Amino acid sequence: MKLLIVEDQTKTGQYLRQGLSEAGFNADLVADGITGQQLALSGDYALLILDVMLPGRDGWQILQAVRDAGLETPVLFLTARDAVQDRVHGLELGADDYLVKPFAFSELLARVRSLLRRGSSMQQETSLQLADLRLDLIRRRVERSGRRIDLTAKEFALLEMLLRRQGEVLPKSLIASQVWDMNFDSDTNVIEVAIRRLRIKIDDDFPSKLIHTVRGMGYVLEERSL
Amino acid sequence: MKARWSLSSRLALLFAACTAVVSLFAGVLFSRGSEAHFIELDQQLLEGKLTGLRRALRDLDAEQTQRRLEDELSRQADLALRVKGDDGVRWYDSSIRIPARLPETPGLSTLNDGDVDYRVLNAPLFPDRPDSPQLTLLLDITHHQHFLQRMQRLIWLTVGLSALATALLGAWAARRALRPLRRMGAIAGSVSARSLTARLPQEQMPAELAELAHSINAMLARLDDAFQRLSAFSADIAHELRTPLSNLLTHTQVTLTRERSPEDYREALHSNLEELQWMAQLVNDMLYLAKADHGLLAPNREALQLAAEVDMLLEFFAPLAEDANVHMSRSGDGRIEGDRNMLRRALSNLLDNAVRFTPDGGEVRVRIVDAARGVNISVENSGDGISAELLPRLFDRFYRADPARQEGSSEHAGLGLAITRSIIRAHDGQIHCESADGWTRFLIELPKRD
Numbered sequence: 001m002k003l004l005i006v007e008d009q010t011k012t013g014q015y016l017r018q019g020l021s022e023a024g025f026n027a028d029l030v031a032d033g034i035t036g037q038q039l040a041l042s043g044d045y046a047l048l049i050l051d052v053m054l055p056g057r058d059g060w061q062i063l064q065a066v067r068d069a070g071l072e073t074p075v076l077f078l079t080a081r082d083a084v085q086d087r088v089h090g091l092e093l094g095a096d097d098y099l100v101k102p103f104a105f106s107e108l109l110a111r112v113r114s115l116l117r118r119g120s121s122m123q124q125e126t127s128l129q130l131a132d133l134r135l136d137l138i139r140r141r142v143e144r145s146g147r148r149i150d151l152t153a154k155e156f157a158l159l160e161m162l163l164r165r166q167g168e169v170l171p172k173s174l175i176a177s178q179v180w181d182m183n184f185d186s187d188t189n190v191i192e193v194a195i196r197r198l199r200i201k202i203d204d205d206f207p208s209k210l211i212h213t214v215r216g217m218g219y220v221l222e223e224r225s226l
Numbered sequence: 227m228k229a230r231w232s233l234s235s236r237l238a239l240l241f242a243a244c245t246a247v248v249s250l251f252a253g254v255l256f257s258r259g260s261e262a263h264f265i266e267l268d269q270q271l272l273e274g275k276l277t278g279l280r281r282a283l284r285d286l287d288a289e290q291t292q293r294r295l296e297d298e299l300s301r302q303a304d305l306a307l308r309v310k311g312d313d314g315v316r317w318y319d320s321s322i323r324i325p326a327r328l329p330e331t332p333g334l335s336t337l338n339d340g341d342v343d344y345r346v347l348n349a350p351l352f353p354d355r356p357d358s359p360q361l362t363l364l365l366d367i368t369h370h371q372h373f374l375q376r377m378q379r380l381i382w383l384t385v386g387l388s389a390l391a392t393a394l395l396g397a398w399a400a401r402r403a404l405r406p407l408r409r410m411g412a413i414a415g416s417v418s419a420r421s422l423t424a425r426l427p428q429e430q431m432p433a434e435l436a437e438l439a440h441s442i443n444a445m446l447a448r449l450d451d452a453f454q455r456l457s458a459f460s461a462d463i464a465h466e467l468r469t470p471l472s473n474l475l476t477h478t479q480v481t482l483t484r485e486r487s488p489e490d491y492r493e494a495l496h497s498n499l500e501e502l503q504w505m506a507q508l509v510n511d512m513l514y515l516a517k518a519d520h521g522l523l524a525p526n527r528e529a530l531q532l533a534a535e536v537d538m539l540l541e542f543f544a545p546l547a548e549d550a551n552v553h554m555s556r557s558g559d560g561r562i563e564g565d566r567n568m569l570r571r572a573l574s575n576l577l578d579n580a581v582r583f584t585p586d587g588g589e590v591r592v593r594i595v596d597a598a599r600g601v602n603i604s605v606e607n608s609g610d611g612i613s614a615e616l617l618p619r620l621f622d623r624f625y626r627a628d629p630a631r632q633e634g635s636s637e638h639a640g641l642g643l644a645i646t647r648s649i650i651r652a653h654d655g656q657i658h659c660e661s662a663d664g665w666t667r668f669l670i671e672l673p674k675r676d
Contacts, residue, residue: 101508154541180542184571185510187642188578194545216499 001116003027004045006036007078008054008063016049019105020112033057040066045073047115049108052079052090060093067094074115078103106171108218113168128163131223133202133210135163146205154179155198162211162221171218195219233407234400241396245510246389253381260377265345265371272347272363274307279361283309295320296471304366312357327364337364343371406431409488410439422450455622462624466508470501477501511641513673515623518648525565525652527675532601533559539570540592543577552584552607560596560603563675564653572649573605575642580607583666600655600673611661620659621647 003025005218007013013029020027029046030036033056040048040062048066050059063075074096090098096118097111128135132145140156142149151159157179162170172191176182192204195211212220243396275298279611282294297321301536306329325339329346337344345365348360367379377479410426417424425446481494502535517523536556540547554577562569573592580590588608595602612620650657653674 010239025354100510102509104503104506152544152546178541181538182542182570182574183567184574185507185514186574187507188333188543188546188574190546190578191540193549197545197549215496216503 001025001046002044003049003112004036004039005029005049006031006033006040006054006059007049007051008032009051015105016108019109023109029056033059033062037062037065040073041069041155042187043069043071043073047112048073048075049112050075050077060089063090063093063095066078072174072206074118075113076108076115088219104217106169106214107173110165110168110174110218113165128160130163130166130221131208131211132206133163135160142202144202147205149201151198151201154194155201158198159202159221160192162219166221169214169220175219233404234397238393238397242389242393245392246385246582249385249388250381253378253385257374257377257381263373264374265334268345268365268367268370269347272334272345272365275363276347276349277301277363278361279307280351283361306364306366308362308364309351310360310362312359317359324364324642326492328364336367341368342366345370403432410435410442414442417446419453422446422453459623463512466624467505469507474498474501494622509640511645515641515644517649518645520650523568523648523652525561525649528566530562530564530566530569531559532562532603535566535570536573536592536594536603539573539577543572543581545592546578546581550581550584551586552581552588552590553579554590554592556594557593559595559598560594560601562601562672564672565649568649568652572646572670573603575646576605579642580605580666580668583607584609588634600671603670603672604667604671606640606665606667608664609666611666612659614661617659617661 001063003020005013005016005020005027007016007029008031010031013031017027018031018077027157028039030039033054035056036050036054037057048062050062052059054062059077059079063077066073066075075098076099077090077095078101079097080101096115099108126136126138128137135156136142137160138199142151142156142159158175161175161178173185175191176186195213199209199211201209208223210221210223212222212224214220261533279295280299282298283291295307295318305320306324307318307320308316308324310316323342325344329335329337329348332348332350333630335346335348337346343366345367347363347365349361349363351361379506410431413424413426425443428436428443429438431439477494477497481491486494514523533556540554540556543554577590577592584590584607590605590607593602593604593606595604623641623644625643647657650670650672653672655670657668657670659666659668661667
């Protein structure tokens, strides 16, 4: 799966490409708007990551050209400016998501994955599973090693998200947004507490832990060898 | 053009004009009065002479008449006489200098003939006979007229001089009277970003200027306050960033001083990441506040059911509250047009604070009151409360009521309440805090849109 990054700030671009490559994506990086537009119009990419301010052609113009060419490629904008008009402008032109610098890379990765997943058809799962943890989506029940675990509605939603995106590091802001629909910057430690409480129910009584904290980035649900 | 004239010049000119008008008026009155007086005197004199002359002329002895007439006239050197028949033929002129044409009107009149001025009195010789010969008495009044002319020149001179004098005196007086204004100007001129503490001496100002001085002082006080806050804000930013930056520098340098295990490097990077994230959050929050300061926070206006919004927030904070053993509740409901995410953020900052400062087993209550003009939301928590002198500073940037959280590196930069207030203000609302009887209460008033 190939991604295109158009970013004129060399360091930012290189770090983005490195980070995305290591996350398993094949990413091309260009630094100017004109080359960026040519590549974007080739249709070879599954996702475009565009900086707004670019030499040659700015991000808006590239997006416009892509949509005019009838391409549905998802587009994620990066911008240093957080003006409301910018955001509205971008969404009107058909941008799919929007990140304001400075952003955390984990946030970018999570959003990239969300955008790529959006296209693929979601099969109707009836249950989710990792190791001996099993989540029954129909009866809203959770079991681990055959033992029933009682969760509140929000804890269930949180665990469901972790399970659906197992192996991905999920930043706190993304969790707050997806589980509680809280779409704002917040320095509250609600998510930490919620994860801690979920851990008590899911992990505490079992030798192998499934919920892991990635310091400074977020949380991940995965099976790790002891 | 007029606007460029100084106040003193205007006042001086005004004074001068007033003086000129008044002295001119007085002069004209005086001059008219003297002229009337002269006319009266002349009339008396001429009528007296007329009686004498009539008597002299009644004698029909021609020679005697002539002598008596000359006798009568010689007593008054400036007097001349012309006698005409009732048919207009000149019978007699006492002097050759008498002008040929004289006024015909009966009674007193004035005549100017070259350099000489005359007062002329026409009267019949025999008042009771219609065909009587006509007497014309001429009195040389040139010296009177000269006197009057001198007087007039004197009057004009007085008008001019007194106007000039008042203009000068007026200018001086005006400059003196306007001295407080110049002092105000000097003080205002000394005000700069570095010295906003200068104040006008209000008590020493004349009554007319005291009000202006008061307004200017109030303006200076407001500027000073805003400027102090701004300076403090900049200093605070530097201070807040300095702590994590120095942590980063030290930690990175120490880590690089020698070879370490991958775990150590990972630990170092994680630690740096935490500092960096804290800084990124701080910068984002400050940008948010800067946008609010520039009026760039433009809230979306969507219809919000506040009970539902608050319930969602309470659900969000439920893990935190349960952990802290704090009971949370909501009462009332209200509808408002506002920005969902912004208002959630504002309320979430209040709830986060409330939960943090509520003691074990305490309570956090959200009350919504839907009034006609707006919606009032109060977020209150039980606990020790905040002392009254700290309440006004609560919404200041970087202000932390909890001294334990003074330094950076804590999770809370102390911008939460400032952001909340900015959001409420962007919605044209107000927020304030009160603390009494073991309850701390944040009151939000959001106006309804018409």
